[in-house]
Amino acid sequence: MKKLYVFAVFSLLFICTAAAAFSQENDAPLNPEQGEESKYFDEEGGDLFSESDGNTVHSGAENEKPAFYFLFNEGAAFSWLTRIIKQSGRSNFVFKDSMLGIYSRVDMHIENFITPMARLAVFYPLETTFNKIQQKPKTPLHIGMDMNLGVNFKIFEFPYIRFNAGPAFHLFFLNSDRWNYFELGMAAFTGIELPVTERWTLVFNGYASLDNGNFGANRDMEPFDIVYQYQVDIGVRYSKKQKNGKSLFPRKEQALENPVLLR
Numbered sequence: 001m002k003k004l005y006v007f008a009v010f011s012l013l014f015i016c017t018a019a020a021a022f023s024q025e026n027d028a029p030l031n032p033e034q035g036e037e038s039k040y041f042d043e044e045g046g047d048l049f050s051e052s053d054g055n056t057v058h059s060g061a062e063n064e065k066p067a068f069y070f071l072f073n074e075g076a077a078f079s080w081l082t083r084i085i086k087q088s089g090r091s092n093f094v095f096k097d098s099m100l101g102i103y104s105r106v107d108m109h110i111e112n113f114i115t116p117m118a119r120l121a122v123f124y125p126l127e128t129t130f131n132k133i134q135q136k137p138k139t140p141l142h143i144g145m146d147m148n149l150g151v152n153f154k155i156f157e158f159p160y161i162r163f164n165a166g167p168a169f170h171l172f173f174l175n176s177d178r179w180n181y182f183e184l185g186m187a188a189f190t191g192i193e194l195p196v197t198e199r200w201t202l203v204f205n206g207y208a209s210l211d212n213g214n215f216g217a218n219r220d221m222e223p224f225d226i227v228y229q230y231q232v233d234i235g236v237r238y239s240k241k242q243k244n245g246k247s248l249f250p251r252k253e254q255a256l257e258n259p260v261l262l263r
Contacts, residue, residue, distance in 0.1 A: 067111040071242060073203045075235020077103040077121045079146070081174070083181075083213055084226040094131055097174070099123035099144055103233050105205070107152055109242070115152040117166065119205075121145070121231070125174070137177055144174040146231070148187055148207065155190075159246040165190040170209040172229065179218040183227055185211030193237075195244035198251050205233035 078100060085093040101123035108116045123144035128135045150168025157163075170187040173180070187209035194202040213227035 069109050069241040071107045071109060071237060071239055072104065073201075073235045073237035074104045075102070075203070075233055077101045077123065077146075077231060077233050079121075079123050079144070079229060079231045081144075081172075081229045082227070083224045085222070086225045091131065096129045097125050097144075098127045099125050101144070101146075103146075103235065105233070105235075115154075117148070117150050117152045117168070119146075119148040119168075119233075121147075121233075123174075125176070128176070139177065142175050142177075144172065146173075147171045148189070150187070150189065152191075160195065160248060162193040162195075163191070164193070168207070168209075170207075170211060170229075172209075172211065173216075179222065180216050181213060181218060182216035183211040183213045183229075184215055185209055185227070195247040197247050197249050198243050199238055199240060201237045201239070201244060203233065203235045203237055205231075205235070207231040207233075 079098070081097040081099065083095040085095075087093060101121050103119060103121035105117065105119040108118075110116075123146065125137070125142050125144060128137065148168040148170055150166050152164050152166045155163040155165050166189060168187040168189055170183075170185050172183040174183075175181075187207050189205060189207045191206070192204040194204075196202050207230065209229045209231075211227045211229065213224040218224070
């Protein structure tokens, strides 16, 4: 299972490195010039005043979005894992795990194209049951790791709430007293976004996956017939690249102080 840990770590480092590189490119300062006319510009690069007539000029440059950028959201994650071994002549063997953890997700926005998504979560098993009977762990040093790679589609966008959904490729690893489980399958996810302020957004994500649970050490002695999992994320996103046009708590307009004159 060391290869799985190495793969997850390198994937996370690749995502963070790529995000930092593109963020530096997209944060390049703007310096627009129009002939010999002098203008005032705010920190975002949008012209506010024209020296020639003294009237306010709103070019909308501060609201323009780059063609390619990343959006991150992080928070708490909850998981409910069910594994079933079918039996003939008696009730099936049903194993259930309830887990609590944290997650980090990145969405890669490409103008006029699809939105790839990558999510990494780390869980700690809180409760394990076998046919509804609680199983006490022999050691508390257990961990679950989850990864989703998918495509995000915008479904509905309203002024104060947004909905999205899409498919994903799902990988899950769980260390337990008996085996090291490794599951591979497909997932479907949906999300709800609530714009709280101009840059802060409250995010709710839900995932449902159907997996093959026999890629781990249990495949020979204890193969599973059915494996499925539900996960819920509650997180936040702070973004300068994609501001919320309307939010639950809009920012009050403030007077411009000490504008910088660019010639």
